[in-house]
Each structure stands twice: as C-alpha cells, then as structure tokens.
Amino acid sequence: MLKQLVFSLTLLATLGVFTYSTLRYIKFFRLTRAGFPVKNFGRRFCIMVKVAIGQTKIFRFPFVGLLHALVFWGFCVILFGSIEMIIDGLFGTEKALSLLGPFYNIIMGSGDIFALIIAVSILIFLVRRVFMHIKRFEGIEMKHVSHIDANIALSLILFLMISLLGMNTFYILQQKLISLYAGQIQAGITTSPTEAIVGFYPVSSYFAGLAGNTLTPLTAQVLYQTFWWCHILLIFLFANVLPYSKHFHVFMSVPNVFLSRLDPLGKLANMDNITREVKLMLYPGVSSQASPADAPVERFGVKDAEDVVWKTYFDSLACTECGRCTSVCPANITGKKLSPRKVMMDLRARMKEKGPKMIKIGKDFSDMR
C-alpha cells in the first residue's frame, strides 16, 4: 500500500514536470510562423512506417544503422514492459499484463534479449563518441556541453538497460528461491521452481543461473525491489531530461517523419505577399485585392527564431546532432562556414533564450540582436 502511494506520487510529479515542458514547447511553437497545412494522412502514415518504424534511412550506414535500428526496435518492445510496471505500481499488482498469455512471453522474452543488445550497442556508441574521434561528431557548433549532453543521454540508456536486466535477474532468483524454500518446508509440494516465474527471460535466466543459490530469498526480494525502483525512476528521469536534451529526438523524430515534406526536394514555396506586389506592378488596377498600404509590413526572411515556420522549429527539436547533414554539405566539406547542423542547433538554442521573454513580455519583445 505504501509502495502504491509513493509510486503514485512519483508518477504524478513526473507527469507534472512533463506537462510543464510540453506546455512550454507549445508556447514556443505559437511564436513561429504558420507553415504548410498538413494533408495526405495516408501517404504520411506510409512514410512514417517505412522511415521511422522500418528505419530505412539509417540503413544507408549498414553497421551503425543496424545498431540504431536495434536500439529503436528494442525501445518499442521494452516500452510494453514499462507500461506494465506503471500498472503494477499504481494498482499493487504483480506482472499485470501476464494475462495476455503467450504474447506476453514473446514480448518479455524479446525485451529481455533487446535489453542486452541495447546495452552492448550503447557501449559501442559511447566508445565511438569518446575514443574514436569521428569527424562527424566535431565542428564549431559542437561545444563541450553538446558532448556532455550526448554522453549523459547514452549513459542514462545504459543504466536503464542494466537496471532492467538486474530487475529481471533478481525477479527470477526471488521466484526460484521462494518456491525452493516453500518446497523444503512443505515437502511433496508440486510447484517446480520455474513454474512460479511469470514471463520468459532468456538473458536474465542465464545471469540468474550464474548466481545460483547463493542468495537468501530475502536478499533476492530486496534486490528485485531495488532494481524495480531504479528502473522505473530512471524512466521517469529520462522522460523529463529528454525535453531539455538533444535526445528529445526520441519523442520528436517519429512525428517529424510523419510531417516530412511531400513536395519534390527542388521546390521552393511561393511567397504570396510578393506575388501580390508583383501583380500590382505588372497589372495595375487589376488586382484590387492587394493589401492596403497601411497594413503592417511583414518582416522579410528569417532574422530571428520566431521568423521560421513551425516545421523548421520542429526539425530543430528532432535533431539529434548526429552531423550527417553537415558531413555531406558541399559547402562545409570544402571549408566554408555553412553548417546545416549549426543552423538547427542555433535555432533551438535561440528559441530557448528568446522564447520565454517573448512569452512574458509579448511578441514584440526584442533584445536588439
């Protein structure tokens, strides 16, 4: 009962902070310009399935692409277990979703395997970032904090996976030892140790096997609870760190793929306000629909963060600073200053700097830059 209460309060706090972050971003989005209307939901859905779920773009880089895809798919599977943990925590149940039967075993089994795969992939990613000096991860826009941000996000995922495997391992040990002890006390009882384990955990079973019977049931129980709490608290922490990290990518990239442009890449959007003026000039008198002379002059081009269309700001939030854009930018690879990643990162940083003041003081706020 106490566990349920503590859990509910933690969940409430998590959701509260997360709602605050979300509302903050919604306010920022309100500052940006209107963009294209979102249509063609069917086609967009297909692109999302292909590029986001199928990870087709990242597979252009076969090795890291495969690792990225495995981490992504693993996350999707493990998410199921996290939902179950929230249900268990709220209602005091134990493995609440096990009523799904064989499907549950498949999900839990693959989640367990994926936890190991993700942990190994994250270690590879960390080694690539910290020791391998890959050019893509460098550049003028990649400041010290950018590297720290990346390493914190990766470490958090690593700890998430370690705690998940620890949780599963000690769950198995707990169940095994309890039934073993119960068997010793009431000799002749028929439950075999494995039957008491709900779900299927191939990797953790191996780890549990290594531990053998060296633990008392109580230690196993305490360790299981500790890892359970570690895992769920890390999830809550991760969810609330993300909106302030470049790893917001995790939330934003899938919807961003859904919102990707459907026009040919060579097409520039027409500037209708210019068309009005040109028509007025070419055919004076014809277009009486022209804006009156006393209408406020729209600012031309992108001078500051609020001048971009909402989709561009969305892009900057989905950016994970991987540097694949800058590494293929013809201007950048021939030593010019242009860096597409810098444009995205600066836009996000500038909105973070100017946005709150614009919300507080009004849209006309200017810090004279």
Next chain:
Amino acid sequence: MQLMMSEMIPVEIPIMADLFARGEKPEFLFWVGCSGAFDDRYRKVARAFTKILASLHVNYAVLGTEETCTGDPARRAGNEMLYQMQALQNIELFKSYGINKILTICPHCYNIFKNEYPDLGGSYEVVSYVHFLDQMIAEGKLRINKSSFGATRITYHDPCYLGRANEIYEEPRNILKHLSGQFTEMHRNRSSALCCGGGGAQMFKEAEPGSKEVYMERTEDVLKTGAEVIATACPFCMNMITDGIKYKNKDKLKKWKTSKY
C-alpha cells in the same frame, strides 16, 4: 570530327511566332535556356538536340528572341520579386501561344517549370531531355551507333535538379549504358552525389571563402574513377567540372553531354 560534320548539316528550327502566324500550334515548346543560347559549349548541345528532334520529326518550336530567363538564378540568389516578374511574364507568353508541353535541356529550367510555376498559375507537362531521349531509345525510335564510343570509360555526374530534386537517376544512366559498355559510377552517386558548386546561382559568383572549391572536390571524385569521359546533364555542372579539369591539367579528358552521340 563527328561534331564538325554534323555542324554542317542544316537543320531548320521552327519559331513559335512564325507557326502562330500561320495558325499552327506545335506539340512541344523547346525551351533552350540561357546556356543553350549563349554558352559556346552548351550551344552545341542545344543544336545536337534540335537535330535529334528534327530526325524524329517531333512537332516543336522555340521561342527565339521572345525567350527570356525562367527566373531560377534570381530566385535562388534571393531575389523573389525578380523571379516572380519573370515567371508571370513567361506564363502570360505561354498562355498566348497555348503552350502546355515544354521540353528542356537544363535541369534548372525543368525544375522551376515543373515545380514552381504551378504556384503562380502556370501548369505544364514538363519533359526533361534525358527522359525524352531515354524513352525514344526504349521505343526504338532513336538508335545509337555504339562504335563511336566503343569501350570508352564513362562516368556520370548527377545534377542536383535532376537527381535529388526530381529523382531522375536512371534515365541518364540508361542512355550512357547504350553508348558504352564501360560505365562506371563515382563513389558518391545518385542521392548522395556531390554538388558541382554551381547550383543556387553560385555559377555566376565567386564562392565564399573556404579551403577548397566545390568543383575541385567533385573533379577529384571523377578522376578517381579513371573515366575518359564525364557525362552530365546540366550546363552549370558541365561548366564547373570543366573548370576543375582545367585546374588539374587534365584537359585531354573530354566531357560530353549525354545528348551527343
């Protein structure tokens, strides 16, 4: 040699205004573009293409002196107003001749007619010459004398406005594979092809300061393939890579337009 000879064959170019005066309406407008009209090298491409059109008995006409700029360089350099003035005047002119099919020999013209004129009220069926040639070869109407190239090693540079912008990757390659059995790819090709350095009106200005010219970077890609002929399908790409080759003192390498055969 072949060029010199073909130069002497007279081909009559139909002019839109003349046909209009006679009450005729051609199927296609052949939009020559600035390079086709003024660039020495690309004029040869334009002429070669008119020869192909004449031999295929395509019902087409050019605008002649009435042709102006599509507005693409102005727009890409940021002068939206100049672009829209050009575009609206062109649309008006096309309307007066009842033009609805346009043939282009330049990817920049192709892209702007196809993708951007519709926003200003000018919707046409735009056909790129690489698409046109590929189709004519596939239909057997256009036959290629393979012996002129034989085993020459050819590589192809993807122009951005055909490739990435409009996803025309295979047509030019098909044509080249008809020309020579020795077609080789550069390591950066198709959607990951490198820029020539000329797009976005960069063709008409010096590049921003940096450590290297973009066309040099691309020329090095070309030279790595060991190709004797570099084919491309864009006048600006051709210009930029010609510069790169001059720089590298590899003038003996020749670049051919894909439409020459």
